[in-house]
Amino acid sequence: MAPVIALNPVDYAIIAGYILVMVLVGYSLKKHMKTGEDFFLSGRSLPQWITGLAFLSANLGALEIIGMVANSAKYGIATVHFYWVGAIPAMVFLGVFMMPFYYGSRVRTVPEYLKLRYNEATRGLNAVSFALMTVLMSGISLYAMALLFKLMLGWPLTQSILVAAAVVLLYVFWGGLSSSIYNEVIQFFLIWLGLLPIVFLGLRQVGGFAGFGARIQETLLHSFKYLGTSGNPLGVDWFGVVMGLGFVLSFGYWTTDFLVVQRALASKNLNAARMTPIVAAFPKMLVPIIVVIPGLVALLVLPEFAPGAAPTAEYNSALILLMKHYLPNGLLGLAVTALLASFMSGMAGNVTAFNTIWTYDIYGTYIRKGRPDAHYLKVGKYTTVAGIAASVGTAYIVRSFPNLMDYMQLIFSFFNAPLFATFLLGMFWRGATAWGGFWGLLAGILTAAGHYILYKAGVLNYHSDMAANFYQAIWAWSADFVVTIGVSLFTAKRDPKELVGLVFGLAPKPKAEARWYARPAVWGTLALIAAAVLNVIFW
Amino acid sequence: MNDTNGTKGQGAGMKRGHVLDLKLPIGWLLAAYGALLTAYGLLTEKEMYAISLGINVNLIWGLLMLAVGAGFLAAAFLKKKKSAG
Numbered sequence: 001m002a003p004v005i006a007l008n009p010v011d012y013a014i015i016a017g018y019i020l021v022m023v024l025v026g027y028s029l030k031k032h033m034k035t036g037e038d039f040f041l042s043g044r045s046l047p048q049w050i051t052g053l054a055f056l057s058a059n060l061g062a063l064e065i066i067g068m069v070a071n072s073a074k075y076g077i078a079t080v081h082f083y084w085v086g087a088i089p090a091m092v093f094l095g096v097f098m099m100p101f102y103y104g105s106r107v108r109t110v111p112e113y114l115k116l117r118y119n120e121a122t123r124g125l126n127a128v129s130f131a132l133m134t135v136l137m138s139g140i141s142l143y144a145m146a147l148l149f150k151l152m153l154g155w156p157l158t159q160s161i162l163v164a165a166a167v168v169l170l171y172v173f174w175g176g177l178s179s180s181i182y183n184e185v186i187q188f189f190l191i192w193l194g195l196l197p198i199v200f201l202g203l204r205q206v207g208g209f210a211g212f213g214a215r216i217q218e219t220l221l222h223s224f225k226y227l228g229t230s231g232n233p234l235g236v237d238w239f240g241v242v243m244g245l246g247f248v249l250s251f252g253y254w255t256t257d258f259l260v261v262q263r264a265l266a267s268k269n270l271n272a273a274r275m276t277p278i279v280a281a282f283p284k285m286l287v288p289i290i291v292v293i294p295g296l297v298a299l300l301v302l303p304e305f306a307p308g309a310a311p312t313a314e315y316n317s318a319l320i321l322l323m324k325h326y327l328p329n330g331l332l333g334l335a336v337t338a339l340l341a342s343f344m345s346g347m348a349g350n351v352t353a354f355n356t357i358w359t360y361d362i363y364g365t366y367i368r369k370g371r372p373d374a375h376y377l378k379v380g381k382y383t384t385v386a387g388i389a390a391s392v393g394t395a396y397i398v399r400s401f402p403n404l405m406d407y408m409q410l411i412f413s414f415f416n417a418p419l420f421a422t423f424l425l426g427m428f429w430r431g432a433t434a435w436g437g438f439w440g441l442l443a444g445i446l447t448a449a450g451h452y453i454l455y456k457a458g459v460l461n462y463h464s465d466m467a468a469n470f471y472q473a474i475w476a477w478s479a480d481f482v483v484t485i486g487v488s489l490f491t492a493k494r495d496p497k498e499l500v501g502l503v504f505g506l507a508p509k510p511k512a513e514a515r516w517y518a519r520p521a522v523w524g525t526l527a528l529i530a531a532a533v534l535n536v537i538f539w
Numbered sequence: 540m541n542d543t544n545g546t547k548g549q550g551a552g553m554k555r556g557h558v559l560d561l562k563l564p565i566g567w568l569l570a571a572y573g574a575l576l577t578a579y580g581l582l583t584e585k586e587m588y589a590i591s592l593g594i595n596v597n598l599i600w601g602l603l604m605l606a607v608g609a610g611f612l613a614a615a616f617l618k619k620k621k622s623a624g
Contacts, residue, residue, distance in 0.1 A: 010579050014572060021568045028559060050561055182561055189565060193572075193604060197596055205592060328587050330579045330597040334572065 003154035011333025026171025039176035040356040042266035052279025055263040057184035061346035070315035072295020076220025085246040088531040090254035091277040092524040103273035110258040111361040117426045118437030127361035138350035139394020145343035180348040187341040194338030195290040201326045202297030236467040244470025248477040252420035274520040281527040355383040417473035418444020421480035433488040440484025447479035562615035570608025576601030
């Protein structure tokens, strides 16, 4: 198959410029990596605009962008639920209510919090599953990148995989989490600058929002209006959207996934840590501009998605086809660089999360305890090499089993949704006991797995896979919630003295609060109001 | 963002500050991209822009990126001057 896009030397110069800058940034950080905290948590020294943008970008991977443009072409404006319902409230909750326990307790990882609040078994379950997931996810995104660049540009698969892995290895090995975070911030700007020209040109050609209104079917133009029943394009009713996506899945992901939480832990103080997800919430609200509008434009300008006939291309190719449709060489190279950057930063994010969890929660807990800090710094660096090698291996496994990608996404969802119940009870109910936490988490994971098997066997029926996914999250969360409470009533309580700083109501008195205009609660409220207004406008 | 309003006394990490002013690499990268796209836009013929609705997007976007990049560099420069002075 011929490549979709042809690049010229100017485009290649733009791609090369990005790689050069990333390697130089990594190299310049090398001499600052003296302790474990420098390498794994950026020495807890970063300002909130950097951690905030990195927090957002860690989630704004290329697969996410391509997938959301596809969703928009398929489901229309309802795609905004993934942002205004499925992200903003959870991000504000993390910043205002949960971050004091994460950052305030000085834990270095999410599993470490579970160990302090519950017990070793709960930490082990979370650490091992998370480490496995990150390395697999990093391999999956590596393979997805190589596949995309093969189809789009005709680059050979193996070379793409090895070159991307080598670049990520270089800068993470030198600069640890700082490298990863800096790459994410640069990626944030590249994504906007790379994709906005498509938005402007698309809107100009179709005649702005009025053009959408005149030529796109009504059911694709509203976020909530058609959610009364599950007969809408999404196949999910409002309860599934609000509870499944808005509550369980979104809170599960944004508040417990170490990949994003790690960015906030790198902040220079508690106020900056709490502001991190809230700073991220504002640009997150605007991401639909670069994903939903292109999706709708694709319906109107690309012959492949012309209405009245079955689409002749996969929805996932919508963004690439739009790049080909609108961008001349030059800007084309910039858009390709933006996608490349978001793949690489996604991989770097997974690798840094993996080496931190491995070094602190697995190696430093079960294999070699109590060594000097320098030992763990060295282990972290070499874990980076091992993690990247494992990712390359995974990329080739995925290559022979393309469906593995779907399964992995799914298994990922098994862990996140119930984990949020464990955290919610752990942070806000002091009666949750150590074994309550463990059995609740296990019950949640097993419920998700059981629901999935029943759905696949045809015992449970939904209007769409997305609906099944949302309801699976609701069941898994509920099982965790109920079992944690149930077991807690019959097992030994923790001494409240051990829980100081870990549970709401037992926190030490906060030191002097920041001035009102720097307070997380103020900005968090503003973010919620803005998201509510957007929901009403596009109702 | 304002760096001085945080909760005080959160340990040693606070004083050290972050080790690299990220505005510099972002500024240089965007400015270089802007300069390249601007030059390319000036050197290329109109026919190439048929797909972008007849607009020389390389030129326009190049100038915009040049301005954004210069903005980052200026902010980094001012900060350095302030902390030195």
